[in-house]
Amino acid sequence: MMNILQTRLIHWKRQWVSLLFWLLFPIISTLLIIQLTSFIQEDSKVPVGIVLQEDTALATTLYESIKQTPLIRVHDLDEHEALAQLEKHQLDSVFVIHNGYEANIQKNSRNHLITSYRSDLSFAYTPVKEMIVSFVQQDTGRSKAAYIVKDLSDTYGGGQQWNWKDVVSKSVDIQKKEDLLRTTFSFTDGSPTASDDEVIQFKPWGLWALFSLLSTLLLFDWLIKENRLSILPRFAFIRISFKNYMLQNALFYTILCIIFDGLALLTFYFVIHEPISLGLIAAMLSYRIMLNAGAFVLAICFKNLYLYYSTSFALVLLFAISSGAIMPIDGIINRVPWVEFLNPIYPFLQNNVVNLWLLLFAVWIISWYVRKEKFDA
Amino acid sequence: MLNIDSLSKSYGKKTILDELSFSIEQGEIVGLVGENGAGKSTLLKTLATLQLPTMGTITLDGMSYGTQRKTVRKNIGFVPQEIAIWDEFTVEENMVFFEKLSWKKKNNTQLKQLCLDMNLEKWKDPVKTLSGGMKRKLNLAISLIHDPTLLLLDEPTVGIDLKSRKEIGNYLKNQAINNGRTILYTSHDMDEIIHLCDRVLCIGNDPFYQEILKDAEKDVIIM
Ligand SMILES: Nc1ncnc2c1ncn2[C@@H]1O[C@H](COP(=O)(O)OP(=O)(O)OP(=O)(O)O)[C@@H](O)[C@H]1O
Ligand SMILES: [Mg+2]
Numbered sequence: 001m002m003n004i005l006q007t008r009l010i011h012w013k014r015q016w017v018s019l020l021f022w023l024l025f026p027i028i029s030t031l032l033i034i035q036l037t038s039f040i041q042e043d044s045k046v047p048v049g050i051v052l053q054e055d056t057a058l059a060t061t062l063y064e065s066i067k068q069t070p071l072i073r074v075h076d077l078d079e080h081e082a083l084a085q086l087e088k089h090q091l092d093s094v095f096v097i098h099n100g101y102e103a104n105i106q107k108n109s110r111n112h113l114i115t116s117y118r119s120d121l122s123f124a125y126t127p128v129k130e131m132i133v134s135f136v137q138q139d140t141g142r143s144k145a146a147y148i149v150k151d152l153s154d155t156y157g158g159g160q161q162w163n164w165k166d167v168v169s170k171s172v173d174i175q176k177k178e179d180l181l182r183t184t185f186s187f188t189d190g191s192p193t194a195s196d197d198e199v200i201q202f203k204p205w206g207l208w209a210l211f212s213l214l215s216t217l218l219l220f221d222w223l224i225k226e227n228r229l230s231i232l233p234r235f236a237f238i239r240i241s242f243k244n245y246m247l248q249n250a251l252f253y254t255i256l257c258i259i260f261d262g263l264a265l266l267t268f269y270f271v272i273h274e275p276i277s278l279g280l281i282a283a284m285l286s287y288r289i290m291l292n293a294g295a296f297v298l299a300i301c302f303k304n305l306y307l308y309y310s311t312s313f314a315l316v317l318l319f320a321i322s323s324g325a326i327m328p329i330d331g332i333i334n335r336v337p338w339v340e341f342l343n344p345i346y347p348f349l350q351n352n353v354v355n356l357w358l359l360l361f362a363v364w365i366i367s368w369y370v371r372k373e374k375f376d377a
Numbered sequence: 378m379l380n381i382d383s384l385s386k387s388y389g390k391k392t393i394l395d396e397l398s399f400s401i402e403q404g405e406i407v408g409l410v411g412e413n414g415a416g417k418s419t420l421l422k423t424l425a426t427l428q429l430p431t432m433g434t435i436t437l438d439g440m441s442y443g444t445q446r447k448t449v450r451k452n453i454g455f456v457p458q459e460i461a462i463w464d465e466f467t468v469e470e471n472m473v474f475f476e477k478l479s480w481k482k483k484n485n486t487q488l489k490q491l492c493l494d495m496n497l498e499k500w501k502d503p504v505k506t507l508s509g510g511m512k513r514k515l516n517l518a519i520s521l522i523h524d525p526t527l528l529l530l531d532e533p534t535v536g537i538d539l540k541s542r543k544e545i546g547n548y549l550k551n552q553a554i555n556n557g558r559t560i561l562y563t564s565h566d567m568d569e570i571i572h573l574c575d576r577v578l579c580i581g582n583d584p585f586y587q588e589i590l591k592d593a594e595k596d597v598i599i600m
Contacts, residue, residue: 004478010466010470233425233455234519236426237525238478
């Protein structure tokens with residue numbers, strides 16, 4: 001084993017740049033895409049100035065609601081500054097939440113709660129205004145309901161005293177618990193996205209899985225490069241058969257890949273705050289072994305490098321599309337569910353350790369191994 | 378040492394080797410000649426255990442090819458007609474690579490000496506940059522790492538200059554005389570064959586080779 005590792009190191013010594021590149025490729029590409037999409041999204045959001053004149057609970061909640069809207073980038077400013085920026089078209093529109101906002105809502109007075117400003121170049125003024133108005137209406141509606149409940153309990157209620165605050169907070173609770181609208185829009189992942197504060201959201205692990213597929217296939221070109229007819233006779237006169245040589249080297253590659261998978265885990269944890277869990281680690285290990293076994297099976301079927309490369313790219317593209325990482329394919333999945341089932345990336349994205357493909361590849365490799373070797377007839 | 382008894386080899390219906398019987402003694406250098414396609418490589422590959430004979434038995438020092446294949450292999454050094462080395466490696470890396478996987482351990486000094494013995498001095502040079510002759514020498518050196526007693530060489534000197542040819546020839550002669558190695562090798566260079574070999578095996582019924590060898594008063598076996 002040590003000896004074979006030493007022969008592998010002779011190969012790696014010559015290829016370390018490309019080796020390192022492909023090992024790091026999934027990590028770097030995933031981070032790049034994640035950072036780039038969030039950067040582009042930040043840049044394409046509508047800049048809106050919000051002037052908050054009071055810091056009561058209702059006013060702050062309204063402010064937070066606006067801030068959490070996906071398409072808006074909120075600038076927190078004072079009125080003077082906000083209007084100056086609006087004039088310079090640095091802001092699309094400005095909304096002033098006036099002093100007395102909460103008090104007015106509690107008094108059930110709906111006048112002069114918010115003042116809005118727009119410039120002649122405001123293109124998103126109307127939708128943003130509509131949205132803010134709907135937030136305010138939600139608050140006033142809730143407040144009004146609270147007064148009615150209070151009145152009712154004053155008139156008919158027994159000993160229990162209802163106050164405005166309790167009713168409002170109760171109604172917020174109920175709203176949270178029973179969301180009327182729930183979207184099940186997803187990329188690469190069967191579960192609904194955790195929060196919809198992003199317009200396009202790539203799952204880092206989905207991207208990583210795809211890039212790993214590509215890099216693993218390209219890393220395993222050593223099998224084709226070293227499977228030379230001319231060198232084969234040598235293996236009859238050394239300690240190790242060619243099949244054993246290939247299998248053990250595949251093992252070294254797998255160990256190397258696992259080390260870099262660990263690096264991916266840590267990098268994603270520290271850079272984009274992806275949580276680490278035992279389930280994820282197990283699924284990752286299973287996915288890695290499946291990938292390498294698959295690359296092994298594919299590579300021993302090929303003699304021509306370029307044919308192998310093109311097949312690899314085609315496969316990655318196929319799985320990228322059928323996993324929904326590039327475009328949503330809910331429509332297809334709903335009609336032909338086995339598309340998902342056939343995708344070898346899918347179990348990993350579901351944090352599943354059991355992967356049918358892994359089993360298939362393992363059986364394949366074992367049957368290949370027990371078949372007689374060329375020079376061992 | 379090497380005994381071949383009614384050895385036949387066919388590819389499908391095409392019979393290449395037809396009931397060959399001969400034996401080679403230890404320390405002998407035996408040449409193998411015949412026109413292109415006569416079956417020289419086929420015979421060498423069969424004797425190197427890389428192919429099964431269709432019929433017949435072969436033994437090396439009493440070991441049967443049929444039942445003791447692995448042990449037989451440890452005693453064979455085979456130099457394939459096609460150069461079998463890693464192009465992208467240096468001479469040193471090639472030697473170390475195959476030493477690591479070899480039955481016999483050798484240190485770097487020993488490996489380097491093996492190359493020097495046949496005047497292959499470019500230890501650190503990538504194989505890509507070597508001349509054809511140098512590659513042939515390396516091809517031979519790798520086959521000798523495990524100190525085999527029987528050397529089967531398929532055109533070890535093809536396409537190389539006279540000087541390298543002489544160096545390889547001298548090396549082989551030396552191995553046979555001083556180390557008692559048995560050598561069976563093919564070449565299309567009749568001068569080399571005549572100069573180097575104790576006996577010559579002639580495959581095929583081409584009178585051309587037979588006459589040249591008769592003129593040189595060589596001990597010829599015609600098969
Ligand atoms: N694997 C094979 N399958 C079928 N026929 C083969 C195979 N290998 C060799 N032959 C045929 O067997 C014959 C002998 O080939 P071989 O390579 O042994 O000739 P050779 O004497 O070494 O020729 P050369 O001088 O060109 O090296 C040729 O006709 C060749 O086409
Ligand atoms: Mg030949």
